[in-house]
Amino acid sequence: MSITVKNISYHYDNPGSEHSGRQVLCDISVSFDRDSFTAVIGPTGSGKSTFIQHLNLLLRADQGDILYDGESIYAQGYDRKKLRSRVGLVFQYPEYQLFETDVLSDVSFGPKNLGLPEDEVRKRASQALLQVGFSEADFHRSPFELSGGQKRRAAIAGVLAMQPEYLILDEPAAGLDPAGRRELFDMLGELHKKGGVGIILVSHSMDDVAKYADRLIVLNEGRILYDATPAEVFSHGKELESIGLDVPQAAKAAQMLRNRGISLPEGLITMEQVKTAILDHFG
Ligand SMILES: Nc1ncnc2c1ncn2[C@@H]1O[C@H](COP(=O)(O)OP(=O)(O)OP(=O)(O)O)[C@@H](O)[C@H]1O
Ligand SMILES: [Mg+2]
Numbered sequence: 001m002s003i004t005v006k007n008i009s010y011h012y013d014n015p016g017s018e019h020s021g022r023q024v025l026c027d028i029s030v031s032f033d034r035d036s037f038t039a040v041i042g043p044t045g046s047g048k049s050t051f052i053q054h055l056n057l058l059l060r061a062d063q064g065d066i067l068y069d070g071e072s073i074y075a076q077g078y079d080r081k082k083l084r085s086r087v088g089l090v091f092q093y094p095e096y097q098l099f100e101t102d103v104l105s106d107v108s109f110g111p112k113n114l115g116l117p118e119d120e121v122r123k124r125a126s127q128a129l130l131q132v133g134f135s136e137a138d139f140h141r142s143p144f145e146l147s148g149g150q151k152r153r154a155a156i157a158g159v160l161a162m163q164p165e166y167l168i169l170d171e172p173a174a175g176l177d178p179a180g181r182r183e184l185f186d187m188l189g190e191l192h193k194k195g196g197v198g199i200i201l202v203s204h205s206m207d208d209v210a211k212y213a214d215r216l217i218v219l220n221e222g223r224i225l226y227d228a229t230p231a232e233v234f235s236h237g238k239e240l241e242s243i244g245l246d247v248p249q250a251a252k253a254a255q256m257l258r259n260r261g262i263s264l265p266e267g268l269i270t271m272e273q274v275k276t277a278i279l280d281h282f283g
Pocket of ligand 2: 048049050170
């Protein structure tokens with residue numbers, strides 16, 4: 001159930017646009033397995049959204065190949081619908097796609113489309129809603145009376161109800177307040193731990209990816225600049241800065257303390273790690 005991306009390149013065909021014909025992805029090779037919680041980061045326009053849309057065939061590479069479970073998704077007659085149920089993609093601001101009268105019906109939409117029997121559809125939809133932190137009392141609320149964070153979670157449940165092997169999300173926490181962000185990332189972390197779902201998400205928050213991801217892929221101008229653990233990637237602060245990316249607040253705080261003569265180990269990227277290191281230092 002791995003995803004193997006082999007030397008893909010892509011350009012948008014936009015007649016009339018000044019960027020028409022420009023390579024947006026250049027010779028990307030990378031693979032994913034379900035054990036990993038991967039974050040894709042990179043400056044605006046680096047190709048993050050374009051890249052993830054290749055993984056479930058919303059976009060098709062000009063060159064290269066993508067294998068799912070060893071099979072080329074570009075092979076003639078390849079079952080796209082099945083791929084999309086296995087590799088679930090949550091768009092940016094997915095709540096705009098909520099449209100049914102109640103949350104349960106909304107989340108049922110995907111599994112219903114898979115042609116599953118009614119009781120299986122309900123079972124999957126309820127399960128997915130519970131997974132994202134809804135209680136049964138909320139199942140029959142209108143999606144429109146939910147909070148921003150709840151709407152977002154309902155929309156994610158709609159993809160989870162397909163029981164995908166991978167969950168791919170484009171900036172899932174965009175526009176949420178700090179509590180909503182934390183809830184959402186905690187939920188994804190739990191899901192990953194318990195559900196055996198591979199997570200691949202795009203994020204602009206270095207603090208969030210430092211805390212939750214175990215692998216970071218840094219895209220710049222359509223190419224992979226780094227593919228490593230968060231601690232390793234954030235050790236390249238200068239290089240990241242040169243392409244307009246930041247390091248986590250915790251890494252900056254640790255550096256400030258080191259500059260003041262407090263010796264802390266390298267590689268601290270979360271506040272939790274910094275706290276522990278400070279306590280050790282003074283302990
Ligand atoms: N539908 C499209 N038609 C033409 N060009 C596009 C289209 N979508 C994106 N692009 C261009 O492709 C490049 C990569 O865009 P993409 O949206 O993948 O970047 P991104 O890394 O997701 O950026 P952001 O962080 O702003 O979301 C950009 O130069 C963008 O202008
Ligand atoms: Mg994007």
